[in-house]
Amino acid sequence: MTTINKVAVIGTGVIGNGWIARFLAQGHEVIAYDPSQGAEERTNKVIENVWPTLEKLGMAEHASKEKLKFVTTMEDAVADADFIQENVPEREQLKKDVLATIDKHAKADAIIGSSTSGIMPSTLQSGLTHPERVLVAHPFNPVYILPLVELVGGKETSDVTIQKAREFFTSLQMKPLIIQKEIEGHVADRLMEALWREALHLVNDGIATTEEVDAAIIYGAGLRWAQMGPFLTFHLAGGDAGMRHMLEQFGPALQLPWTKLKAPELTDELKEKVIQGCESHAGEASVFELEQKRNEFLVRLLDLVEDYWPASKI
Structure with missing residues (x-):
């Protein structure tokens, strides 16, 4: 597998921030871009809040919150990235426009994943210069805890891209599920x-x-x-x-x-x-308080699942 060290995250809403937390916990350098006002501050707050949970789950020896950097342009975010995760709102044309920009400015061997929950990859990669390196990499909230990620290739996605993505997400302590046939909404x-x-x-x-x-x-x-x-x-x-x-x-x-x-x-x-x-x-519980309870529960539940059902096929 091509070594993946630097990861770019485009769009830092709930899913984008979840990806950032997981990437950092596994020791990767993360370059983030989001044009919305206050995005960097919100991300930093999320990372501070979830870091104790990540420590309970177990993180890479070289994991560090200091490996996160925000930049002011999408071009700068993706220029040196080995893997790029797109997480912009679920609007087809917006995603296609963003992916076109990423495709234009990313390194030739960079893999591009989309967090789309419903759009098919063939639609997203249509018209790109390098469609073979684009796939759906659909996670589940909270991304920094839940291990499942659906990997869906489009008509032009190469087998090499699917395999590299699978190996990369496995290295992130995730359970990549390769969807053999694309369909709206995946599985x-x-x-x-x-x-x-x-x-x-x-x-x-x-x-x-x-x-x-x-x-x-x-x-x-x-x-x-x-x-x-x-x-x-x-x-x-x-x-x-x-x-x-x-x-x-x-x-x-x-x-x-x-x-x-x-x-x-x-x-x-x-x-x-x-x-x-x-x-x-x-x-009276706030969303933040409910999230904390959810996170604690999921960490303990995942331990139970692994104890009683360790023979996962993915």
Whole structure:
């Protein structure tokens, strides 16, 4: 693998800052660019807040917060970078414009990853001079804790790029999942979107509150999914015969109207139900306090997952 030392991060919102934290924790030099006012100050605050969590997770011996540098132009950010992670808002033309600038000014052997959650890589790399080095590298929030990153190549992405990206993200203590066929939303977000749509219907129809929906996941499926995922969970539901018996017994239920995959209309009334429900559920806790609790929980949960399910195929 081409040695990756210097990393550029373009766009420093929640995802961009999460990437910065992970890159720094693994000892990389990070050059960041974001034209929004106060971006550098916000990033520095995030890094200070999450550094204790990164220390608990374990970081590279040469990790340092001092390896972060902000620059004033995108061209300066990418000029010497070995790997570039783009994280601008999820607007297709904006991303294509930014990637075109990156493609023009980056080194010939630099790999370019996009954090897009839904746009296909073939769309993003269209019209670029070096489309073969562009791929989707889609993480999950908080990026500095959650190990999954979906790697999706477009029609013109080279196999070498995919392999180098896989090796790089593995070196970041991540679990790169190579998606073999590009599709809008990739894999994980499509699964989460289906659950999200059903949750909105349950709230919209007055069947459950936001807190009740969350409880149904936290104390039920969520605990099992954290270890095994939906398929192996259902495999166990079939008893000694596993999935074979499970499908025979419960397969016919798939024809029943148990789900409403088409999202409900996001009316003002539904918005208020969801917003007020979440605010009531959160109580007096600020978002920062909830993030701290989430981070502590995820660190401990990841330890449990590795203890009980270490044989990951990714």
